[in-house]
Amino acid sequence: MTTFTELGLPKSLVDALAAQGVTSPFPIQEATLPHTLAGRDVLGRGRTGSGKTYGFALPVLARLAAGPTRRRPGRPRALILAPTRELATQIEATIAPLGKVLGLKTTTIFGGVSASPQITRLRDGVDIVVACPGRLADHMRSGEVKLDQIEITVLDEADHMADLGFLPEVRRIMDQTPERGQRLLFSATLDGGVDVLVKRFMHDPVTHSVDSAQSPVSTMTHHVLHLEETHRLPVLVDLTAAPGRTLVFTRTKHRAKSLTRKLVASGVPAVELHGNLGQNARTRNLEAFSSGAAKTLVATDIAARGIHVDDVTLVIHADPPVEHKAYLHRSGRTARAGASGTVVTLMTDDQIADVRDLTRKAGIKPTTTQIGPGHPLLAELAPGDRTFDASPRRPIVDNRPKKVTASGGDASARGGRRGGPAPENRGGQGARANAQSRRGEPAGRGGSSRGSRGGAGRDSFG
Template identity: 40%
Template sequence: MTQFSDLGLAKPLLKALAEKGYKEPTPIQAQAIPVVLQGKDLLGIAQTGTGKTAAFALPILQRLAENRMPAPRRGFRCLVLSPTRELATQIADNFKAYAVHMGLSVATVYGGVKYGPQMKALAAGVDVLVATPGRLMDHMAEKSASVSGVEIFVLDEADQMLDLGFVVPIRKIASQMSKNRQNLFFSATMPTEIGRLAGELLKDPVQVSVAPQATTVERIDQRVLFIEAQRKRPLLAELFADSSFSRTIVFTRTKRGADRVAKYLNAAGIEAASIHGDKTQGQRERALAAFKAGEMRAMVATDIAARGIDVNDVSHVINYELPNVPEAYVHRIGRTARKGKDGIAISFCADDERNLLKDIQKATRQTIPSFDRRNDKQLAAAAAVADKLVPAEKYVDPRAADPRNNVPSELRRNRGRNRNGGGGNGGGGGGGGRSAGGQSAQGKGPQRQGRGAGQGQKPGGARNDFRGPKRDAAAPEKRWSPIE
């Protein structure tokens, strides 16, 4: 069995690792550390929870210590770019913990806080800077930060950078660095655009890949509960009636959804807080600290915010809403299977989420056990109570918000036919009319291409609107209780 001492790490680092109770490297650490120590570029394919932060932090600190020199004013010798504030803080904390016996400085730069303290920290220069791309670009524009002296550049969670639209800023930042630098590139997945970016930044990289998705997924007890959308909240409360749901992360697709679920849980007597990009840094840090300390049972999060959540012993992950992409599902449920432990992941699936579930099962190459909780009379009664605690958010057709669209449908169809000669893609009068071809269209002028807001419906055909497809109101064949 490989030990940290076998990887060529210096005594101060080994001492810090021993103090933290780390004895054996994870697979990504065993593969990556020797490569980074040799000064080579690295392309690492690894998911969160595999120990990849230590895989680059440990050898970077050793290289900086072996070639100790003052950092340039308003500069830094190593730059780590992270997609979120929480993840940046987590990475910086790890660097500080490993460097406790080395006398190297570490600073963070991210949005949501004042510029002054960050400028002060950068003024004399630091050995390691962990930053989010947007705030670093701001400092560079203000001349309070310079990347010209960067010796080692780390891009972490590259696929998430793509999702957040950070690829262009990353290219701008990299263009101002010295060409004679070491590059370390980490990503959980490798979309085409990320592969292109890696090709631009890396020079003859060594590629290491660990923890395939299936391996991570197989360690988790996964279940799907089919449920009507309006009854998800009482089902969630039913799950929390089981005391084993002691430290649970609940995922929603939107920030507003996270707030509403957290509000409902608190109203139902279940300690919870939401965490997402609209929260202040202080709010996020306090919520995360309370969750880690066990002061509340539920953390309701969006996918992006959850990238910075590093909490041990998460008992359950609940997908209150299924994610739009399968990769996000794997990231979500991986929060409950850290450091080789098993976990439980429960996903709520409404009728209009069936296709998302199919994509997830196809990507993970498995059929997730499912239980039907639709038409449950107890949940129906509980849903009425839930609406009194926190009123359910009602669907509002966006066309209704514009008074110009309060036009009878027949008139809208005639208007579209007159302007466009009966074409199926003509722009409606105010963005909400249906064309003669049956395709709902949006547009403001006769020459504009309509942007379909819905499909035409044949008499007696399947419903294809916000309510999802029609289904038979059959009695559920199989039910599941969290206490089973």
């Protein structure tokens, strides 16, 4: 097996990785590192959980550490663009400890939080900025950051940024980076709007596709549970009360909030994640899920892309998604980095045709079982003794009014161009009118994505 040293990483970075228990590269890292370290533009495609973050983080760190230039106030040396605040935070958490070993400073920039600390860090000087497009564009317009010293630009989850309508902002940002700087693009798919970015900004890129964008993970088992609508909640309670972390996806923000409250009322420690939450609540809830304080996370598609939490053993589609790509991205929150996992889709009579079409396009052949509460299969899908909190707490929510900052505090005050799964959305709650017809969660209906065509509005937990 090829080692990081053989791929060309400096010893200090190899040692820092080993200290974190990372000793062998994943296939996409092994395929791309020789080109990225040599300064080539690279398109990297691999399914979610395939190791794309290290795939671009390592060459960024190695090249900056070896470069002759040093950081200057307001002029970072590397830029990593991500579609959501949570993903930006996780990327920075991956890079920061490695960068510290190399003497490199990192920071995140996104909306929904005060701009002042971000401005302070930019003025102090940072090497690597991990940013969402909207707030970064604000800082560019105010003159707090200039991109003329960027040596490497990374677009992570580029297809998701295109889906969310970020392409115009991304193009304006990319136009401000040096034309001959290195560009890396990592994504689960390289189609649609991503081609626009590739043709405009990348020079003779090397493309690496570790596996098909549609290929399901072999260590992931898929089940469809055919049930009556009134049985949806008791089945969910049974599955989520089992040991281990469970991620439950709903169609809308309202359904995520409602289901979370019903699970908590049933004694299942659960938290919610969706675009109607303020950034502080989103961060707290994700931390509660990551730490195990809450073993169930109920989320809209905001958590379907890029969010990584170790040891998610079960993913449940409480509402089947419309598109097969969404199914694969949601399901990819389990069986990551070689681990195994189980994916369960709940299906009622009027969703049969849609779910059959969905799984066919996703390239999977699930096991379909007609069940009700207490069915023995539930214990097989989520083994272990069911435990319930005798005095459940209320879910963490944040309904306080958002502050509006001069550099893009709340989208609702600025007419926010992007809605719903609140990528970064500069505040997370605005854009109800304009964005819902174009992308994201249909905010007027409290929604996420476009929703399931079958059984809409007839759920037993909404």
